[in-house]
Amino acid sequence: MVLAEEKRWRWENAAAGAIAGFTTVASLHPLDVIRTRFQVSDGRGSSVPQYNNTAHAIFSIARYEGVRGLYAGFYPAVFGSTVSWGLYFFFYNRAKQRYSxxxxxxxxxxxxxxxxxxAGALVSLCTNPIWLVKTRLQLQVPANHSRPYSGFYDAMRTILKEEGWLALYRGLGPSLFLVTHGAIQFTVYxxxxxxxxxxxxxEIKSNSLGGEELLSSFDYATLGAASKVAAMLFTYPYQVIRTRLQQRPSTDGVPKYLHSWHVVKExxxxEGFRGFYKGMxxxxxxxxxxxxxxFVVYENVLKLIQLTRDGN
Known part of the structure; x- marks a missing residue:
């Protein structure tokens, strides 16, 4: 009975996390495209145009590439985020239950x-190929490649054909270091x-209410934002390193950066220290x-699932 309840709890968390991930990506994807392009903008033959600031980037992409440019890599981003958050909350809560x-x-x-x-390490191992494809599609500017990827599946097929399956795990090292991001974020949260x-x-001088009942959506939003800022300040350079590693090789098949240490040195x-905070x-x-x-969607969807289940 207890085992069945624990399994149900894990899947409820996974479902709530997946819905939360989808909602987040669908709302804010254009800013993710801009961040990715800033991260590879090193001023030395970058494959993307140079932008002055975020507003200039939005205007330029919309003007020269259309709305589709602002949503480049949207499908792998939605797929990856939905899978990642679902797996993350599933693994995270399973680990917490194991330790409690x-x-x-x-x-x-x-x-x-x-x-x-x-949880972060397990998710990175499962989803790195999805994020690599997303990054390359976001960096894909018209006329920069002899044969652009037409979409997610074409990108996967082309990468496997031209670079081999190991290429799908470029940037895995920084991704594993980036588990500290989720660790810091969730611990602070x-x-x-x-x-x-x-x-x-x-304040209300009562212990009768459950902890979750005391918190509003505004509380969850504030807590989520505060924990995210704390995590970003410490881990953002790893994101820059990963993005630069995941760029598509030039037409001669040679990657611009060979490994993480090469990115750090170059x-x-x-660019100096500021280079590691491009796109911040x-x-x-x-x-x-x-x-x-x-976190607002996750907590409220989880409550809804539990209320629906208890109501039945």
Missing amino acids: RRRDDQLSPAYHLVSAAE EELKKAVIYVKRR TTRF TSNLLKNIPAASIT
Whole structure:
């Protein structure tokens, strides 16, 4: 009975996470395209045009590539985000349950950190090919390649044919380092959530209400945004390294960057410390509301699923 309840709990979290991921991507994808293009804009023969700022990038892409340019890589982004968030919440809550005797037990920050890192590593291994294709489609500018990818499946087929299956895992190293992003985000989120619940209980001088009942959508949005900012400040350089590694090779088949350390050396040499924070403005514009949307949708969908289940 307990095992069946735990399995149901995991799948409810996975479903809520998948819906949250889809909603987030559908809302904010153009800013993701802009961030990706800024990240590879190193001023040394970049495959994408140079943009002055986020507003200039939006205007330029819309003018020369149309609305489709702002939604380049949208389908793999939706697919990848839906799968990633679904798997993330599934693995994350499974890990938390494993480290806790009962679901209501209070885990320490260290266990939240380990649970989030474990979930992030597993998701990275499962989804790296999807993100690589998404990145290449977002960087694909008309006339830059002799034969542009026509879509997700064509990109997968072409990469396998021209570069081999290992190419689908370019950037996996930085992606695994990026598990610290999710670990930091979820740990900060959980600890802030506990602190807010504690403060609200003191304000109303009651312990009879459950913690979730005390929090509003605004609380979830604020907590999600605050945890996302904390994670971004520490881990953004890994995103730049990963994006530069995942660029499509030139027509002679030679990648611009050979490995992560090559990216670090070249970026430091030609752009300095600031090079590792290219696209940070559009990243903040995208991810602060994205984190809020994700957690608001996740928490409310999870409540709806549980209410529907309990009602039956």
